[in-house]
Amino acid sequence: MQRKLPRQPRANATVAAILDAAAWILETKGFDAYTTNAIAExxxxxxxxxxxxxPNKAALTQALIEREDRALAERMTTLLDQPRGIGLLRELLRIAVDHQLRRPVLARLLDAEEARLPPRQSTQQLHALLVSIFERALGEARMAREPRLPQDLFAIIHGMVDAAGQQGEDDSDALIVRIERAVWGYLVDTDTPASF
Structure with a gap:
């Protein structure tokens, strides 16, 4: 956990510079070079x-993860203002893919660290936001009927996006098409329109 929150513009700039430096070192040099001395320098x-x-490297890593979570949540929140329907799911896929492929090395390394670190409030907030988007896209009745639907959809999307990042893929359009196939295949049932 972050020891002290910056209150002044100069302190905010210092924290931002530290987080930017930490992200750069992770992306370009990996965990072996990811030291507090190298980050400060x-x-x-x-x-x-x-x-x-x-107070330590774990707190710094957690702050990096939270910064990425906030950026993703800001983009996803815009979906709540759009009309209900399956188009929301398509937009969510685009946001998820864009977010992962924007800085794929950083995303992959932070995903690995996220599994090691204690759960964060930002993770719970992202999950609640995803559930709201899935509900708007697929309807409350379907969500009530299939309570594991959000977890399963998240696993499909997250797994495919992470795998693409690990493989160094950079064609977001092709990746979105493949994820849509997997998601639509999962969603097809007797209640689902043929347009899926």
């Missing part, structure tokens, strides 16, 4: 400044 901050906000 890259950020142009003293090690004391880094420790003022982040």
């Amino acid at each position: 890259r950020a142009g901050a003293s090690i004391g400044s880094l420790y003022q906000y982040f």
Whole structure:
């Protein structure tokens, strides 16, 4: 957990520089080079400044994950203002793929760390947001009838997007088509329109 929250613009800039430096080191040099000294040096901050906000590397990594979660949630929240229906699901897929492929190395490394670290509030908020989007896309009746639907859809989308990132894929349109096939195949049932 972050030790101290920045309150002044200068402190916010320092924290942002530290997080940017941490992300850059992870992306370009990997976990072996991911040290607090290297991060502080890259950020142009003293090690004391880094420790003022982040007591250890785990807290810094958690803050990076939360920053990525917030960016994803901001984009996903816009879907709640759009008309209900399957189009929302297509837009959600595009957002998920764009988010992962924007910085695939960072996304992959943070996903691995996320599994090791304790659960965060931002994860619960993202899950609740996803459930709301699935409900708007597929209807409340279907969601009530199939309570595991959000988990299963998330697993399909997340798994395929992560696998694409690990393989170094960069063709988001082709990836979206493949994920749509998997999702539509999962969703097909007697109640589902043929347009799936």
